Amino acid sequence: xxxxxxxxxxxxxxxxxxxxxxxxxxxxxxxxxxxxxxxxxxxxxxxxxxxxxxxxxxxxxxxxxxxxxxxxxxxxxxxxxxxxxxxxxxxxxxxxxxxxxxxxxxxxxx
Numbered sequence: 001x002x003x004x005x006x007x008x009x010x011x012x013x014x015x016x017x018x019x020x021x022x023x024x025x026x027x028x029x030x031x032x033x034x035x036x037x038x039x040x041x042x043x044x045x046x047x048x049x050x051x052x053x054x055x056x057x058x059x060x061x062x063x064x065x066x067x068x069x070x071x072x073x074x075x076x077x078x079x080x081x082x083x084x085x086x087x088x089x090x091x092x093x094x095x096x097x098x099x100x101x102x103x104x105x106x107x108x109x110x
Contacts, residue, residue, distance in 0.1 A: 032063050036071045043072055043087040044079040051087060055094045065095055 024034060035058045042051040058068055072087045079087075 031061050032058075032067075035061055036063060036067060039068065039071050039087075040075045043075045043083055046079075046083050046086070048086060048090060052090050052094060055091050059094070059098065065091075 024031075029037075035054060038054050039051065039058060042054055055068060059065075068091055069088065072084055072091060075087070076084045
């Protein structure tokens, strides 16, 4: 990628980051509610990699695995079975990855 193209990509990424931060930090909804809404929308859009990142973010914000699963399931009427199935598979992979990391850190602590 040439430097002018990199500049454009960087400008776009900076804009999206600033815009997203402003939207995500508005008053009126808690961060957990907001992130669960994002999971639902990402499921409907079929945005797999972004969904994976947001599932990690949801867990970091204190959302339970049950709340994440239920949020994904609630989109089935709008997103369809295939997208919800993909989303729940991604969530399960994230849950398993986190479980493995916790297991490894416990073994190191011994």
